Amino acid sequence: MEHHPTSVTGGCLCGRVRYRAEVFLHNGYICHCTICQRSTGQPAEITVLIKAGTLTYTGDTPKYYQSSPDGKRGFCAECGSRIVWQALRAEDDWLTNVTVGSLDHPEDARVTRHICADTQLSWYDPCADLPKLVADQADLLVATLRAEVQPDGA
Numbered sequence: 001m002e003h004h005p006t007s008v009t010g011g012c013l014c015g016r017v018r019y020r021a022e023v024f025l026h027n028g029y030i031c032h033c034t035i036c037q038r039s040t041g042q043p044a045e046i047t048v049l050i051k052a053g054t055l056t057y058t059g060d061t062p063k064y065y066q067s068s069p070d071g072k073r074g075f076c077a078e079c080g081s082r083i084v085w086q087a088l089r090a091e092d093d094w095l096t097n098v099t100v101g102s103l104d105h106p107e108d109a110r111v112t113r114h115i116c117a118d119t120q121l122s123w124y125d126p127c128a129d130l131p132k133l134v135a136d137q138a139d140l141l142v143a144t145l146r147a148e149v150q151p152d153g154a
């Protein structure tokens with residue numbers, strides 16, 4: 001199914017980091033990887049993709065920590081709120097995503113899948129009816145997301 005971006009605003013707990021972006025609200029995913037667990041201090045991280053090139057900061061910019069060879073995680077230097085996973089390579093920018101909890105209206109988001117379900121905690125099983133991909137299925141995930149947010153193959 002094709003998805004269309006929606007203009008949103010969001011920010012951190014203390015309000016210093018504020019952003020605007022066009023995001024794909026309806027193909028969010030719950031990532032159970034151990035990096036997301038550590039980064040959030042929670043069982044999983046739930047994020048929505050940004051349309052490449054549309055993320056702009058209207059307050060402070062986040063501080064970043066490079067968490068893998070592919071991306072860096074942005075957070076407010078003052079209050080610590082996790083805001084963004086930013087792709088390091090320009091060609092991967094369409095995978096840049098923001099945390100649903102940082103959206104001003106997180107109630108508008110919908111999650112459609114779990115990823116890295118092989119490290120899902122057994123006692124944490126929200127949205128149990130949604131498809132679950134394991135870490136080894138990264139290629140399938142990327143292909144699926146690309147089809148949803150870039151239907152013209154751009």
Ligand SMILES: [Zn+2]
Nearest residue numbers: 012014076079
């Ligand atoms: Zn803050």
Ligand SMILES: [Zn+2]
Nearest residue numbers: 031032033036
């Ligand atoms: Zn993750």
